[in-house]
Amino acid sequence: MKWKSRFGSNSSxxxxxxxxxxxxxxxxxxxxxxxxxxxxxxxxxxxxLENAGYGVSRAFKGTDALKILSKEKPDLILLDLMLPExxxxxxxxxxxxxxxxxxxxxxxxxxxxxxxxxGASDYITKPFDMRELLARIAVQLRxxxxxxxxFRDLTLYxxxxxxxxxxxxxxxxxxxxxILKLLxxxxxxxxxxxxxxxxxxxxxxxxxxxxxxQHISNIRKKLQSVNGEDYIEAVYGIGFKMxx
Amino acid sequence: MKWKSRFGSNSSxxxxxxxxxxxxxxxxxxxxxxxxxxxxxxxxxxxxLENAGYGVSRAFKGTDALKILSKEKPDLILLDLMLPExxxxxxxxxxxxxxxxxxxxxxxxxxxxxxxxxGASDYITKPFDMRELLARIAVQLRxxxxxxxxFRDLTLYxxxxxxxxxxxxxxxxxxxxxILKLLxxxxxxxxxxxxxxxxxxxxxxxxxxxxxxQHISNIRKKLQSVNGEDYIEAVYGIGFKMxx
DNA sequence: GCTCTTTGTGATTTTGCTGTGATATAATGA
DNA sequence: TCATTATATCACAGCAAAATCACAAAGAGC
Numbered sequence: 001m002k003w004k005s006r007f008g009s010n011s012s013x014x015x016x017x018x019x020x021x022x023x024x025x026x027x028x029x030x031x032x033x034x035x036x037x038x039x040x041x042x043x044x045x046x047x048x049l050e051n052a053g054y055g056v057s058r059a060f061k062g063t064d065a066l067k068i069l070s071k072e073k074p075d076l077i078l079l080d081l082m083l084p085e086x087x088x089x090x091x092x093x094x095x096x097x098x099x100x101x102x103x104x105x106x107x108x109x110x111x112x113x114x115x116x117x118x119g120a121s122d123y124i125t126k127p128f129d130m131r132e133l134l135a136r137i138a139v140q141l142r143x144x145x146x147x148x149x150x151f152r153d154l155t156l157y158x159x160x161x162x163x164x165x166x167x168x169x170x171x172x173x174x175x176x177x178x179i180l181k182l183l184x185x186x187x188x189x190x191x192x193x194x195x196x197x198x199x200x201x202x203x204x205x206x207x208x209x210x211x212x213x214q215h216i217s218n219i220r221k222k223l224q225s226v227n228g229e230d231y232i233e234a235v236y237g238i239g240f241k242m243x244x
Numbered sequence: 245m246k247w248k249s250r251f252g253s254n255s256s257x258x259x260x261x262x263x264x265x266x267x268x269x270x271x272x273x274x275x276x277x278x279x280x281x282x283x284x285x286x287x288x289x290x291x292x293l294e295n296a297g298y299g300v301s302r303a304f305k306g307t308d309a310l311k312i313l314s315k316e317k318p319d320l321i322l323l324d325l326m327l328p329e330x331x332x333x334x335x336x337x338x339x340x341x342x343x344x345x346x347x348x349x350x351x352x353x354x355x356x357x358x359x360x361x362x363g364a365s366d367y368i369t370k371p372f373d374m375r376e377l378l379a380r381i382a383v384q385l386r387x388x389x390x391x392x393x394x395f396r397d398l399t400l401y402x403x404x405x406x407x408x409x410x411x412x413x414x415x416x417x418x419x420x421x422x423i424l425k426l427l428x429x430x431x432x433x434x435x436x437x438x439x440x441x442x443x444x445x446x447x448x449x450x451x452x453x454x455x456x457x458q459h460i461s462n463i464r465k466k467l468q469s470v471n472g473e474d475y476i477e478a479v480y481g482i483g484f485k486m487x488x
Numbered sequence: 489g490c491t492c493t494t495t496g497t498g499a500t501t502t503t504g505c506t507g508t509g510a511t512a513t514a515a516t517g518a
Numbered sequence: 519t520c521a522t523t524a525t526a527t528c529a530c531a532g533c534a535a536a537a538t539c540a541c542a543a544a545g546a547g548c
Contacts, residue, residue, distance in 0.1 A: 062382070063296055084375045086382040173494060189403050204495080211496045217537060218495095234536065235405060236504065237418055417505055448506080455507045461527060462506095478525060480515060 030075035030141050031055035035065045035091070036103070037083055041126075045078065048130050054137075062086025066094070076140055078103060078133075079120075092118050096185070099140040103128070117188060117244055121150075151184045151242055154223075154231060165226040175204050176219050179212070183232065183242050190241035216240060274319035274385050275299040279309045279335070280347070281327055285370075289322065292374050298381075306330025310338065320384055322347060322377075323364075336363050340429070343384040347372070361432050361488045365394075395428045395486055398467075398475060409470040419448050420463050423456070427476065431486035434479040460484060 032054045036042045039060070046056045057074065059065035062083045077095060081088035081104040092100060092115070099121040115123055121140050124133060143150070147158030155164040161177045162169050172180065178200040182191055193209050200207065207215075216232060223231050233243045276298050280286045283304070290300045301318065303309035306327045321339060325332035325348040336344060336359070343365040350369070359367055365384050368377055387394065391402030399408040405421045406413050416424065422444040426435055437453050444451060451459075460476060467475050477487040 063378075067297075084379065086386075087379065090382060090386050175495075206496080208496075210498095213536070214496070214538085217539095220537090234503095236535070238405065241404070419506075450507080452507075454509095457525070458507070458527085461525095464526090478514095480524065 029053045029055060031057065031072075032137070033057050033059065033065070033068065033074040033077045035059045035062070035077060035083065035088070036080040037061065038080070041080075044130075045133075048134070049137075052134055062088070062091045065091060069095070074098065075144065076101065076137060078137075080104065089115075089118070092120060095119065099144050101133075101136055101140060149181060149184050151187045152231075154184065156181055156184055163223070165223055168226050170222050170226065172219070172222070175200060175207065175215055176222070178203060179215055180219055183240060187242040187244060190235040190239045192239040196239065273297045273299060275301065275316075276381070277301050277303060277309070277312060277318040277321045279303045279306070279321060279327065279332070280324040281305065282324070285324075289377075292378070293381075296378055306332070306335045309335060313339070313342075318342060319388065320345065320381060322381075324348065333362075337430070337432070339363065343388050345377075345380055345384060363430055363432070393425060393428050395431045396475075398428065400425055400428055407467070409467055412470050414466050414470065416463070416466070419444060419451065419459055420466070422447055423459055424463055427484060427486050431488060434482045434485040436483040440483065 032049055034042055034045050034049075034056060036045070036058075037060045042058055042060070046058065049056050057068060057072070059068055063086050066086070075098070077098055077100045079088050079091065079100050079102050081102060083091070088102065088104075092102070096119075100119065102115050102120045102123040103126055104123065105126045112123055121143075122136050124136060149156040149158075153166050156162075156177070157164070158177075160169075161172050161174065163172060163177075163180065164170075179196060182196055182199060193212055196212060197207060197209065220230055220232055223229070231243055233241050235241055276293055278286055278289050278293075278300060280289070280302075281304050286302055286304070290302065293300050301312060301316070303312050307329050309321075310330070319342070321342055321344045323332050323335065323344050323346050325346060327335070332346065332348075336346070344363065346359050346364045346367040347370055348367065356367055365387075366380050368380060393400040397410050400406075400421070401408070402421075404413075405416050405418065407416060407424065408414075423440060426440055426443060437456055440456060441451060441453065464474055464476055467473070475487055477485050479485055
């Protein structure tokens with residue numbers, strides 16, 4: 001049975017985290033990392049989140065956050081943009097596979113787009129209502145648990161092997177899904193063909209560079225069948241990336 | 245529902261993008277070389293940087309710095325301009341491929357421009373707030389890790405083979421990118437045509453002096469398509485350099 | 489058995505990259 | 519000044535990479 005500890009707290013508080021019993025094991029509430037240099041707001045957030053049952057850890061500087069993340073993996077990150085030493089914008093692209101909700105005082109439209117493209121899952125402008133924050137946290141955690149991956153108007157579902165394009169669902173084959181997942185995990189960076197082959201070789205051992213292209217073409221065709229848009233871009237001599 | 249493992253497990257190391265990954269996978273914090281003849285300021289800097297987790301080495305004279313640089317390659321250099329024997333201004337053009345942040349008591353505007361054109365990545369005027377310095381260090385290290393190269397309003401990206409001109413992104417071919425990188429690495433110095441050919445010969449073995457000119461022309465055209473400006477200057481009989 | 493889906497491969501078309509000849513423009517030096 | 523040489527651009531051709539079509543082999547489900 002897996003057993004977890006809250007980071008930054010002593011063991012006497014542990015039991016508070018374990019009120020959700022499921023199956024024959026302990027179900028643990030998600031952990032949230034707050035990255036904010038303002039101690040007042042941070043305390044407020046921590047109290048709210050702990051009252052809601054989440055495990056909470058704190059970082060006040062970007063470098064602290066990196067240190068924590070090198071040791072522990074929270075289920076969600078609340079990231080303030082204004083940070084000393086290493087700003088939130090710089091920190092954001094370093095975080096992978098963890099949903100990040102960006103909190104900032106002023107986010108204009110282009111900034112929002114940049115953030116979402118840069119890897120943020122959601123954003124919320126300060127000051128905000130705590131209930132709204134809790135709702136957004138729940139949404140992100142739910143997506144994470146269901147292994148959903150979103151980029152622009154595409155949402156990839158793990159359990160059904162499908163993508164939603166503008167609320168129309170498309171069925172993918174196992175390899176198509178694996179490839180699209182690789183591309184959507186890092187929408188900005190192109191993924192090399194050999195790198196792709198390695199990563200999906202577990203499922204498809206004899207997939208060659210030749211057949212990979214065919215799969216890409218098939219994915220394109222399926223996505224284009226909805227609104228005619230091409231979501232995949234070739235980087236000559238390198239590989240593929242999502243169109244941004 | 246997701247079952248998660250113990251929080252303290254180190255599996256999360258995989259999930260972060262450690263751009264500082266060196267050698268065979270050990271994560272090391274960046275090394276910074278401090279070049280300053282003032283022992284008091286130097287000590288203060290060293291303490292601050294080591295507290296922030298960086299590795300630090302010191303040089304008190306320009307000649308010392310050269311000796312150190314011939315043996316080891318730091319990830320960033322903090323350079324004081326007022327140095328005995330070999331001044332910072334003289335030292336600066338000798339440093340290649342390492343971001344340099346210049347620290348100086350008085351930098352007027354023209355001086356700032358000269359420094360940046362001459363190869364400094366950033367400058368900071370003494371006295372300065374340590375947090376500001378740490379922030380600027382983080383910015384430079386991050387750019388270095390991501391293989392970004394900036395000159396005026398151009399930013400060159402390695403992974404996508406693109407340049408950003410005033411926030412509009414332009415795609416380059418492999419050779420165009422290699423050439424522009426050579427030019428932007430030290431924008432003041434003209435690069436000879438034969439020297440260019442040698443350095444990009446790995447990618448393009450049969451690129452001749454004749455075709456090199458064509459590539460230059462193509463780069464110019466692509467850059468001009470944004471704002472009509474010509475960023476490349478020909479030095480008669482020598483080669484090319486960036487327009488400053 | 490049959491059908492449908494998935495997946496890899498050959499063949500072909502399309503696209504983009506790169507080098508070269510021809511020609512025009514600009515710089516240098518006597 | 520003119521002659522010479524270097525530089526700039528156009529247009530095009532050869533080639534390599536990418537995209538698509540059509541089809542066959544291998545499984546899955548009935």
